[in-house]
Amino acid sequence: MSSARLLKLAVPLVNTHGFTREALARSVLTLPGKEAHAEPLSDTAVSALFGKGDIARRTLIRAWLDSGIRHMQSSPPGATLKQVLRARLEFNEPVLHLLPEAFATLASPTNGITLLDPRPALHHVVRIADEACNATTDASLQLAWYASRGSLAAIYTASELHQLTSPTTAYDFMDSLFDGSSSLKSSLDEVSLFSSYFVKSCKGIARSSGVF
Template sequence: MTTTSAKLLKLALPLIETHGFTREALSLSALSLPTPLVHPLPDASVTALFGAGDDACRTLVHAWLDDAKCRMRKEATESVGMGDVLKARLRSNEPVLKHLPEAFALLASSSSLPLPLLPVDPAPIVKHAAEVSNQACWIVHRNARESSWYTRRASISAIYLAAELHQLTSSKTAPAFLDSLLENADHAEKALDETALFASYVWKSWRGIVKSSGVLV
């Protein structure tokens, strides 16, 4: 990625709240340069810098996810509890909450087909949750080396994904819902037998939310 495209991506992040994870947000970012352009970037320039079609939107989604992880780390430096760290990450979702179903539909879709004529791949969503879990566990247990810590990461990943799902349907109660999952993590895992089953259940619920947004069939 060039220095110019990196700068434009950063400038596009505040535009997501009003313009979503769109090529338009990337185009308008040029108006916020230190020496702003007179007009937004032409579509050909957006393609050249960020990718064709929905690939440019996916580039913006990934940039936003990276930025959210950085903010989680900064906001949670004084926190010692897993709940505090994950709530810091959930707060990053709040300004763009209405756009998240489309963002995750973009991640879960094949770049070879346009939305909504596409297969759904859960791997990018699972990877997103795993990256949040990895960083959260490192912040809270940065000196841990026990094998149980790695098992805990899988549990935290599923729990965070469930909390994000809940946030889409009830943003005000998401923090309390997260706390309830963390407090009863062991019980939840035993009831579902395996963390993998929990993750599968959460993914099916996530897919239902994304489909209801109208961007997946």
């Protein structure tokens, strides 16, 4: 039984079962035809295939994030940066209420130290910014502001944070960041902008996880 195959089947189950070991256990129920199991995997089997405890949950979260990247890659030819990033925000919608805990799980250390590891969140937004640049043929990429991965990471980070607190206005908020990018560039250093939003994100994750 391939863990990679079951992991792929578990990703859609996140919508109904969250980023849980149960979602991984129930993946065998969705195998095609006669391959489908009558019962979910045992907890021992989940640990053997995906890791013990939260290691398995982290594996599922990373697989879901990978699926989000593939969703961006499926953008139609000629899509703009704004459309590609909007598609990524839309991918969040079914599990939006689960994301703070998911990011907290990725950031939580495994060695007992209470400090959060910011690298998974940083990797998340930088990867999205990089994929947005790769997936689009937007002519605005000729402009240094849009070509900068740091700038796009800042826009996406701010938009995703806004989405977590106000889902209905997230897209208008992101549009406003793009539309006001020229004035933003002249008044704010993009690295400082990204750092500000990133620190705010980490604090929000920490509060939601109950670490602090």
